[in-house]
Amino acid sequence: DTGVSQNPRHKITKRGQNVTFRCDPISEHNRLYWYRQTLGQGPEFLTYFQNEAQLEKSRLLSDRFSAERPKGSFSTLEIQRTEQGDSAMYLCASSARLQSTDTQYFGPGTRLTVL
Amino acid sequence: GNSVTQMEGPVTLSEEAFLTINCTYTATGYPSLFWYVQYPGEGLQLLLKATKADDKGSNKGFEATYRKETTSFHLEKGSVQVSDSAVYFCALLFNDYKLSFGAGTTVTVRA
Numbered sequence: 001d002t003g004v005s006q007n008p009r010h011k012i013t014k015r016g017q018n019v020t021f022r023c024d025p026i027s028e029h030n031r032l033y034w035y036r037q038t039l040g041q042g043p044e045f046l047t048y049f050q051n052e053a054q055l056e057k058s059r060l061l062s063d064r065f066s067a068e069r070p071k072g073s074f075s076t077l078e079i080q081r082t083e084q085g086d087s088a089m090y091l092c093a094s095s096a097r098l099q100s101t102d103t104q105y106f107g108p109g110t111r112l113t114v115l
Numbered sequence: 116g117n118s119v120t121q122m123e124g125p126v127t128l129s130e131e132a133f134l135t136i137n138c139t140y141t142a143t144g145y146p147s148l149f150w151y152v153q154y155p156g157e158g159l160q161l162l163l164k165a166t167k168a169d170d171k172g173s174n175k176g177f178e179a180t181y182r183k184e185t186t187s188f189h190l191e192k193g194s195v196q197v198s199d200s201a202v203y204f205c206a207l208l209f210n211d212y213k214l215s216f217g218a219g220t221t222v223t224v225r226a
Contacts, residue, residue: 031212042204042216043159056213091159095212104214106151106159 004107025094035091117209121217138205146207148188
């Protein structure tokens, strides 16, 4: 059973650098989500794809953030000109719209530290 | 707005004790409700869910009942083990795709 995978698991970068994270969803899941989790808090919704279409972006996503899901498979989340406030765990989840209620399955996350 | 409020931790228990973590929600309509668990060093895992009023979700000895009249979804387990030590998150699903999480409750079970 292959779950959601994320790479890298950890990323340390200097302020002002660009970083890119990758998420591989569960095979055949048509929905993909990005969340951000800071220490001591629950995950917060960032954005959502259905197949290759990005259907919603949270106001938490400034214009320095961009996400893509080419061909409706894996997804990338890029942060340009990183700031210390971007330090967080970035979580990816996927789901399949098979029943009336989606269940989202989460990956292990990418922990970003901005120095 | 759509949000959940869950009991603040940390919670420390002895093995075989009874565990309750309170969760209440605010939502328009009737959202689906979830409990996720995060074990040390691991990712978020779905523990249980309920999709409509009076539904009871259960898994690994944990239970939670969707109570519309009290807008609650409290998590319970009758006899905890050391392996239940984790962070527990209550969440609701709204707009068909967006999860709103509580802040999490850290549970530590001592042998």
